[in-house]
Amino acid sequence: MTTPVSLDNVDLVLGSTSRYRADLLRRLTPRFRQVAPHVDETRLDGEAPRALATRLARAKAHAVAQTSPGALVIGSDQVAAFDDRVLGKPGTVENARAQLAACGGRSVEFFTALALVDARGSEARVFEALDVTRVAFRALTAHEIERYVERENPLDCAGSFKSEGLGIALFERIENDDPSALVGLPLIALARLLREAGVEVL
Template sequence: MSTTPLAGIDLVLGSTSRYRAELLARLTPRFRQQAPGVDETRVPGEAPATLAARLARAKARAVAARNPGSVVIGSDQVAALDDQVLGKPGEAARAEAQLAACSGRRVVFHTALCLADARGAEVRLHEAADTTEVLFRRLDAGEIRRYVEREQPLDCAGSFKSEGLGITLFERIDNADPSALVGLPLIALCRLLRAAGIVPL
């Protein structure tokens, strides 16, 4: 297989997330962002890992269809407390309630990745998944309130930012790729790029 440098690719991040953009910028400054416009409604009974994989694939396909000749990155993350999916809180009261529910418990983050290679006649998909387990400390109402006031994690699944002050909420993090918890697993992404004949370095 012939290889192409990453800098020579029309790379599109199928997400408007600034967190994912900041991670991707660690690999290359040359990429575009585009909203996938995908319905993210969970199918009744759908497992969190299955939901993340389905949405990552749908996002990559949707953006690739609008950008022939490009390589598109689709990613999705689902946080689960037991079987309950923790969405983005959107408001302080919901963020505080989420963190109170997570206190002293283990939350699993399923991060799915799909690379859609639209450079040929047919779109080729390369997929990967990462699982991160976060064990929360026992948190009291005062520190939860102060955390939410200070960091405003209202657009983050699970109501925290692990790359910021959210790290103070945890007892431990178990994962293979630290970047996955932020929303874009870079180790897996590099592996998928190489599988598509694209050299990250």
């Protein structure tokens, strides 16, 4: 049986430039570097939101692993959806308002996929996980939506909110197994995958 190694002694790479994911990963360790994955995130025809998140997380991890031999590479992707409609990052104030108006009084599913590529050996090993979070939005007035977007400017967030900030006031309830997943990186699952890869988190 291989002796586990400390997380402090591996080359850990986050295949993302997201500051939200980086902030989450710092809860486990400050020792990592970020590399942009450069992956086409276009949804395939007929692709289910769950499958889209899983495919992109895997693609991001593999893309970065190609340029990071000997590293442990984390890829993650989050897709928000209801009625099979994918809610991307709004990009504009108008899109953010429209997304929140559509979500008001409804339940939205957030699929947060995780892929860990272990490129330390002669052949890369891949470990994967998927968190499904269900968010029940309360009924929202146009004024509340306008005020929220103005105050928090969630234009780079899937679903147009920041659950770690004021966005929590938009909800009636959240149902999931990992509170960090909704922010973009499921730490409970990541810690498990690292252990499976023979890396001690604690």
